[in-house]
Amino acid sequence: MPTLRCFTLNTVLILAACLLAACSRSSDSADGAGTPAKPAVASAPAAAPANYPQIIEQNDQKLAFVSAIRSIELNREFQHNVQVVQAQRASVVELKKRVDEAKPEEKDALQKQLDEALKNLDSNNTIMTKTYGFSLLRNYVIFFAKTRLYTPLADEEFAKLSPEDRAKPDLIRTIDGRVHLYVASIESVGANEIFRRNVQLVQAQREHLGQLAQSINNAKSDGEKRRFQDELTKSEEVLKKNVEEFAKLHGITPLRPYLIEVEESLIYTPLSEDEAKQIATSATTQPAAGK
Structure with a gap:
């Protein structure tokens, strides 16, 4: 799947916050005193799913699979629990x-x-x-393998939906006290990463348009004003094309706010050189199955 075209700008872009807001509400089963909520089933770290490798490489760094979290509820719970132990660690440092x-x-x-x-x-x-398989003693990289996208609805938008659609729990959800409409699912790590990058690109380009408009207003000469205006016109053309391309790739517009709920996430941890060598040695010396 291609990514959106990126227009080379003369000024450095400051990436704005992603339009997506990670849905990480506290689980109802969480202890208010700061104890992680206990999952229904506690188990040792699982083997990597069949469609994901045990070892991957990213930016010249080998990463080992730790665990997979496979439901929206468990991912919310995991996010909450990570926040709990991180807050406790910060408290320990302060004490x-x-x-x-x-x-x-x-x-x-x-x-x-x-x-x-x-x-x-x-x-x-x-x-x-x-x-x-998560410990404060290690670093981790978390990949989103499956996500569901929702967009908040204004009252008039909700009123336009049919009574049947309003009653569908898989289509309409109340999240943090606001009605949201399900718009899409993203079904792989690669697709989620492309979606994230494309959202950031469009958001950054929109931010740049605002900066250029401000520069035009603050221009000290007609020549400077024309230069900013020319760049604004070119940037608007690129943004328009990218918004159209985004809609073709993802089936939604990037100009609305979205909330993402993680349905499946994969946790990997970076390996030291010694750990990577040990794993490689173990893999080459392990006897073949059935022998």
Whole structure:
């Protein structure tokens, strides 16, 4: 699948925030005190799905498969749990700093808080490792393998839908108190990455148009104004073509806001050179099946 054409600009583009908002609401089963929500089934990291490799390479870095999370609910839960342990780790770092800087009469009380925070963090990190193969001691790359796109509806848009469509739970969902319409599914890692890049490209080009319009207003001479106007005209033409190409590729317009819900994600972790060599050696020395 091709990506959109990119117009070479004379100024550096500052990539704006993606139109997509990752849906990462807290799970109802989460403990408000900061304990990760426990999945229905806790298991050791699984083998990579048949259609995804155990080892991949990205930007000259080998990555090893850790686990797959296969449902919208479990992906929400995972996102929440990661936020919990990351917040706990930040709290531990802050407490450690306070202990180091504390007056002698304050140090014991703060040390007890730090010890308790470390105990809770270690316990939750163990849960994350057993459930997802995820540990705060490593870095990870998360790929979206399947996603569902929704767009928020204004009241008048919702009113135009038929009663039958309004009643379809797979078409209409209330997310964060707002009615959303299902618009598309993206069914592979590659397609999700292309979609993300294309959204960012269109968004960046729209931002650049705004910058050029501002530059025209602030131009100090007619010549400078004409130069900015010429660049604006060219940029508008490229954006128009890219919006049309985006609609052809993805079946939706990039000019609406969208919310993405992750249905399947794949977690990989970067390997050190020694780890990569060990895996390669193990693969070459492992006896063939049936022998």
